[in-house]
Amino acid sequence: MSENQTFALEVRDIVKRFPGVLANDHVNFNLRKGEVHALLGENGAGKTTLMNIIYGLYHPDEGEIFVNGRKVTIDSPHDAIRLGIGMVHQHFMLVPVFTVAENLILGAEPTKGLSLDLKAARQAVVDLSQRYALEVEPDAIIEDLPVGVQQRVEILKALYREAKVLVLDEPTAVLTPQEVEELFVIMRQLTERGVSIIFITHKLKEVLTIADRITVMRRGRVVGTVRPQEVDEAKLAAMMVGREVVLQVEKSPAEPGEPVLQVRDLVVEDERHLIAVDHVNLEVRRGEVVGVAGVQGNGQTELAEALTGLRPIREGQMLLGGKAVPPRNPRYLIEHGMAHIPEDRQKHGLVLSYTIADNLVLCTYYKPPFARGLQRNQAAIVENAEKLVQQFDVRTPSIFTTAGSLSGGNQQKVIVAREFSRPVDLLIANQPTRGLDVGSIEYIHKRIVQMRDQGAGVLLISAELDEIMSLADRIAVMFRGKIVATVKAEEVNREQLGLLMAGSPASEVLGQPQPAA
């Protein structure tokens, strides 16, 4: 290259093969000094593979890497750190029981004689947080900190190792809208101080807000590199998935019927026996989607678990189809028309080591046609799986593949296929699209609306404001275990919801006193 400009980082013709997959197919990518370069693509497009190659966790089969114009080989994270590359992983690489200072120095510890110099470590935290305006308390234990602060510690870790190139892998996936804004401010401060940032994401809005350049990947290849001024969301989405995507969910006005779920004065405790759900009243009628909005950790998880029979109800009443339900009895709920998309699809939605076929009959295996007396009816199970896999477009080599080896989007489709293939009166969907790519999100949203139109009631719990806004007919906002407001979706905007989620009184935000539920 005979350009004057040397790139902070450049990769040329990177190829990486995994058994059966070409994860990176002659990828070219470069990063200018002091820019935010977004790497956009669906799950499985090869973004994370590329970054793991840059960080020395994977070895490329072909291709070259240049740092500041010099050709380098990166065999381990150690090499990457030495070359000034830092990475903030999607799942934080922090030791939860260590302090901030201990996490910062791990692997590059300052010493006094043979001993750790924890005083120097604390000072390093203080110095770095001042220099980059990233506030953290050096002696705080990681597991006590909110996710946003943990992320700052991750960034500080990279800066402590004098990273000039910072890779942020899906950094906004776990953050609240407010925390996302704070992160963007931090990213700008870093680039002003000469750090170059690779920002991996599949969220279109964020890319357009923060990136200087955008490179889109699809199926292991680079589709193109664009500037945010030249494109809009629809165009980017089309580049990502290779076809036009409907970002706005198409749905007709709700036609609510009789109530299918009634919750009165529900009180639920969390693991530590503190009150997590505090006298909640809620009603879901047939043919409507009720969205529960709120920052994570305000009782939504406990609410969903109580309603699906997984967690004891301390006080209050829950009626399904007008009838009181027996306590802690998921099978009763399943047999009486409740479907559940759980928050953690890998822990509570699927048995990862079972085949897709077996996962698809988890709720019905004991009934005909899947059981004949004490025996399983393999033929019926296989037939059921083949039908559903096709009908719900699960991309898998075989119905005998284990659920654990599927991608996130396909795992979620298996759950949706299982839950929707029974007669459903009430769907409880908790974070149904978390971590999924645009294509899968669109698909699941469509299915939920379809469910509603067929006359089921839907309770949608989501931390994604956009999801709530586009799917819900009524929105209940949860804050510290209470439902602080219930509003019609068309009568409220993002800002108002954001304020309610942050705990501002409903009367102030909405201008008039709100009747509870």
Added chain:
Amino acid sequence: MNTPASFANWKIFWKRWGVLTVISVITLALIAYYYSKTPQITEAVLASTLRQSVPLVLGALCGLLGERAAVINIGIEGQMLLAAFLAFLVNVYTGNLLLGVLAGIAVGALLGLLLAFMSVTLKIDQIIGGTVINILAIGLTGYFYKVGLSAHGKLNPIPLGPLAKIPLIGPVFFNNPPITYATILLVFLVHYVLFYTPWGLRTRAVGEHPRAADTLGINVYLVRYVNVVVGGALAGLAGAYLSLEAVGSFERLMTNGRGFVALAVMIFGKWTPLGAWGAALLFGFATAMQTQLQFGGQLHIPHQFIGMLPYLLTIIVLAGFVGRARPPAADGIPYEKEG
């Protein structure tokens, strides 16, 4: 410092150390009371407590070094047993006690290497790996042991000059055989290494979140190997203690479950060396009392029941305290590198 702050500090101190302080005060008061009544017996029981705790605390150190790096070692019993046997054999054939002890340490370390190879490299289930070592040790010692071999002497107490003359404290702490002294030093050494050195920080990181350690360029496998091998050496030292310091001979199955009690001690001590030492002293005391009660002859309880004391304590401790202690997060899980 102003008053509210120091008050707050006091509260924090009380919360952290309150129970320990109360226990210590009660223990010291009891010791003083009994010492004033029956000085000889009190001295004997306390000295015996300390010595009985030696193999337990060494075994517990072995276990916690492994588990802090996420390798569960239930083969401590076997490591001790084979080490006791080889330490004894080397002494029998060379007449040298030091060589015997070194042989014991080497055997323990070697079995540690075997466990590390099985659980870190081959990623075999760690419980099975440990069981393999236990069965191996029982088989080998049973097969090669011949009745009639006798050791050349045993490790005798070395009084530490004037320190040994202090009443009560002297006979208990400063008139001990070498491995007992070494054990006390090792407790503090392991504590220092684990909590105050870079190696310790890395070890704990590997036990809590190995992937995080890996992404920071720490060699997870190496850390696990070293800790398990060093732990094995400590278990080997415990074996040498049994045959060359405590008894002066070898008997079949002479470890008698101490390797498993050591695991209880480790858990009771919340995976910390100092905690393990405290727990080991408690178990040592139970054993010492058992001996005392059996030979004291004032109590009319069948000796089998008195003999149960240490094991009963194990069950109570494990049933009552395990729930509150938190093991390293990645404990027992083999680490798979990506890519």
